[in-house]
Amino acid sequence: MADFSKTYDVLVIGGGNAALCAAISARKQGASVLVLEHAPRAFRGGNSRHTRNLRAMHTAPTSVLTESYGEDEYWEDLVRVTGGNTDETLARMTIRATAQVLPWMEACGVRFQPSLSGTLSLSRTNAFFLGGGKALLNAYYTTAERLGVEVLYDTEVVSLDLDDGLVRSVSVTSRGFPATVRAKAVVASSGGFQANIGWLKRYWGDAADNFIIRGTPYAKGRILENLLAQGVQQAGDPTQCHAVAIDARAPAFDGGIVTRLDCVPFSIVVNRDAQRFYDEGEDFWPKRYAIWGRLVAQQPGQIAYSIIDSKAAHLFMPSVFPPVTADSIAELAAKLGLDPAALERTVTDYNAAVQTGTFDTTRLDDCRTEGLTPPKTHWARTVDTAPFTAYPLRPGITFTYLGVKIDTQARVQMQDGRPAKNLFAAGEIMAGNILGRGYLAGFGMAIGTVFGRIAGKEAASYAHH
């Protein structure tokens, strides 16, 4: 049981992947460690609970990774998705460190899938956790507790007493009761602010009311806001968030992976006015997946409908909610609450523009439209074979990019350019330093693991100096 009268060597704020990596690393350095997790035990682990894999550099095949994935290729992938919006020093550091993290993770009880039989072909670049993120977290919590790390659930850190770059104490609400916790060093690993709709509204206006948060409802950004208000330097674009299009019927929070919809490239997507608004066949789905959240967010009412016919019904991963089905387009429109005449016109216009080609889901094929705005450039086939089905789409927010600036030792940087003395950051709260834009599967976990370990080690050595 945690002792609030004691001064811990290292206090870890948050309970996700980065937090646990920090806690375990600090404890292995001999520090006394307290982890404060806002969520109750059943929902511990922040967004890491919904993750599945970690992108890892390797020069030769391993038991869980095929072929090789070198630093340069990894770096190029990162540059491509971020458009160069990254700190090269920190990014290359992260990439290189991922070459060593897998054995460390295994020593912490994390288990990996030997190879992936499913629909994702990422086993060259990404190591998949057996059972997913929650299984990974179970292993970390078990290891942390075995090592003597103390964990308090249902405990929210409300504010840090930051004085000239030195955290003197932190105020918490533990199981509803206020308390003060003292520690020689503090690791902030409390995630982004995507679950704070009020904060999202600053950039998105009322549209944010229609956003669905894919992950934990506990990522309110309270610590991030508190730190930025106390002169900590920010990193990342505050207006940016990773938004994908997910099933509109998903729960407001915590719906996770099952709410994703893979049908878009094989469909036409219309808005509330039954009008198409973007090229659904622009590129392969994983690549274009991330732009659709933003596209839907810009439509009236932040809603869209992906419409397919029976030819396409089995071309994508099963999704969790059943499609809306009808025998005619007009009937489908009525079920969706769209103007039947308008939807029929959209479908007719689209069908008329479809050119004959060779349909091939494995490459950018030559099935396209002609003379249609916007065009559908690949996988365009007529929507004409009943039954017709539709999935409603809404923006699903995965994470935000705004964070605190850090250096190579994971030390938080103050606005005056000096590093904070005893404050470190790891995970989503600092990922914006490295992933300034876009998304690279498994890279969030890579940053969290690498910087979690660094933050934990540095915090422990600061506490011991």
Next chain:
Amino acid sequence: MRTTEALEDARRAMEICNACRYCEGFCAVFPAMEQRRDFTNGDLSYLANLCHNCRGCYHACQYAPPHEFGINLPRSFAELRAETYEEYAWPQPVAKLLRRNGLVVSVVTALALAGVLLAAMLLRSPGLLYGVHTGPGAFYAVIPHDAMAVLGSVTFLYALLALAMGFANFWRDAGARDADPLRRRPLAQALSDILTLRHLGGEHGCNDRDETFSTVRRRFHHALFYGFFACFASTGVATLYHFLFGWEAPYGVFSLPVLLGTAGGLGMVVGTLGMLWLKLAGDQAPTARTLLGTDVAFLVLLCMTALTGLLLLAVRATGAMGMALAVHLGFVLSLFLLMPYSKFVHGVYRSAALLRYALENGAGRDSGH
């Protein structure tokens, strides 16, 4: 399989799992699930019986309760399995014995015990029952060999018939209808999966008690399983001795039947007590509370059968032999009678599901841990 609440619950869970698939790489249920988009009642029956109740998926599940999706596959499948046992039992009117099974097992056991004791007293004078008998044929001084052999073989053959009919019912409903179940490689693969409990732990183990991993449950199950078959082999050898060579029981301490029976009995005692301990000490959330009675009743029956057998061995040279023999035979009789209407049937349906899995996936393909 009829559509029930448990079946609909399993269907809902499978649809969510199929959209998630984070558990692929766990047991055979997940690759089997991924081959489908829609789940017929027969599919769900198959998947429920393919589940070894290792709980790995429950502890890894981001949608486990209290999440609003409330996915608890071990519990859902356990509840559905119990219904399939009743669905496939033969003959159907007797299938209801699987409901409130704890009560049925205890009543049947009590009646079997009383029956054997009464019969022993009626067939022989009380003096013989309490007397000291040694040497070949000592047991038959208390209970006539013919009575023992007839009662044992009739009940056992009936159990075999009922179990075979259950297997046929399962195969018709949830098995691979158009595949030949006797193809050699799938059969060999299924047999190996059954004998090694490949899907219950592998090298890392399962979530026997909580979110940590262990292979304890598999070990206890092995002790029970192999113990049971050693006892069975002991009886078989003794039968051969009797009819082939005319050697009458009891046999010497170092004879094959006694060695097999002793080792098997000890295995069964250790296995059943271990399984009981895990049932009671483990996390209750991924279990179906309503099935605890069935499970405990059957484990206790097995344990008592083994214990009384060991006890008989210990006291067979004393005046307590007669009573010990009658009591042991009572438990054996009850076990035989209840085989098709107790937890024992899980072995039949799980084996059938593993065979279907092997047929479906092409034997030899490794989808284990």
